[in-house]
Structures are given as structure tokens and as C-alpha cells.
Amino acid sequence: MTSLEWATLLLLFTRYTAVFALLPFLNRVRVPVLFKAGLAAMTAYLVFSATRPLVAGLPSHFLSFFLLVAGEALVGLTIGLFTLFFFTAATMAGQYLDLQTGLTAASLLDPVYGTQVTLFAQFYHYFALVLYLAVDGHHYLLAALARSTELVPLGGAVLQPALMPQFTAYFSQMALLAFQLAMPVVAVLVFCDLALGLLARTVPQLHVFLVGMPLKVGVALLLVYLIFPYAAQFLQTVFDSMQQNLTILLNLF
Secondary structure, eight states: OOHHHHHHHHHHHHHHHHHHHHOTTTOSTTSOHHHHHHHHHHHHHHHHHHHOOOOSOOOSSHHHHHHHHHHHHHHHHHHHHHHHHHHHHHHHHHHHHHHHHTGGGGOEEETTTTEEEOHHHHHHHHHHHHHHHHTTHHHHHHHHHHHHHHHSOTTOOOOOTTHHHHHHHHHHHHHHHHHHHHHHHHHHHHHHHHHHHHHHHHOTTSOHHHHHHHHHHHHHHHHHHHSHHHHHHHHHHHHHHHHHHHHHHHTTO
């Protein structure tokens, strides 16, 4: 292999390593760094063997080549962060439910991520993750990684001013998706709070706090069970739109 081909492999490896570092099913404490690096190296070699993308030319100075590597890392981080946005939306939806049901105080230590998580947030996160794998979202992601060399040629990443407003729009869309996903259950729980408030004024001897918490948790579990198929359809629609949105994002480089 020539020095140009080795440089191409290094840039591909840098881009894919940045992507795999942020993917929701790989950015875990218990996933070894060596495994992520090996997966990125294997993906880079397969894409290189299939498409043969080449750098336009090797820079003459080390600093110029370092800037090329930094640009590829930025492209990879953009793809990984964009993918992570939609799973974060599912986690935020679960946190809304935990806040409304009072389960925020029952946070647990997740040994997978090494952080404190709440119950519904963890459930919604794993639900979105399993659904993403079930609809072959990881296949579309690998295809997008291979196609990213066409949308953003190796060594051609340029930070455009329009990239940040687009990221801000996706961040707002993430918050909106979380609200839409949690709104049916949260709305019913708000009415439960109103009913418990009226009950407390009518029957002051009743300990509403002791009755209300298990009641709201039971209502939330029942509603999550009832809207489960509709939430799956909603998330599948979101995953289908990810390809188009990712293409729009990469065209801004």
C-alpha cells in the first residue's frame, strides 16, 4: 500500500472511531476501548476496500495533516451526536414521567453507564434502543457511514457557519420529540393530581400523599402499557427520518 492509501485509512479510522465513541449501544463503561477501536478499524478497512476513497493529496507539513485528522474527528462526532440526539429524546421522555410520578427520588446507579438513572428513563432508553436494532437502524447507520465519504470527502471537512443553527434546530426537535412521547401519560397524571387535590379538600382525613404516589405509579404503568404500540410507531417514524436529516447535516460541511 502507498502512503496515500495509509493516510486514507487513518482518516477513515479517525472518523469512525469518533462515531463509535458516541453511539448509544457502544458509549458504555463496560464496552472496552480496544473493542471500539477494533470495530472502527474493521469498518474503515471494509469501506476502503469497497469504495476506495482517497485523499486529494498528502499535506507537506505535519500540522496540516493534524488539521485533516481533526476535521475527520469533527465529522465523526457530528454523526455520533446526531444519532445520540434521538435516544436522548426517549430518555428525556422517561424523565418527564419520573418527575410526574415522583420516581425521580428512586434513581438507581446504572453500572453500564456509571451514572444515576431513573426508572422510566432507563426503560424508555432501552425501548428505543431495542426498537432501533429491530428495524435494522444499525444497517442504515453503517450505510450512512460508507456514504459519508461521498457527502464529505476525506480531508474536505470545513466548518460552515450554517452547521451550528442546524444543530440547534435538531436540539429543539429532540426536546419536542421527548415532549410528544411523554405527553399522553403526563396529561393523564396531571388530571390525577387535580382529582387528588379535590379529594384532599373533600376528605381532609385522607392521606393523599400516601395514596397518591402508588396510584400515580400504577396509572403511569397502565398508560405506558396501553400506548406501547403507538410509541413504537412514533419512534419508527423518527428513525426513518434520521437518514434524510443526517444527509442534510453532512451537506453543510
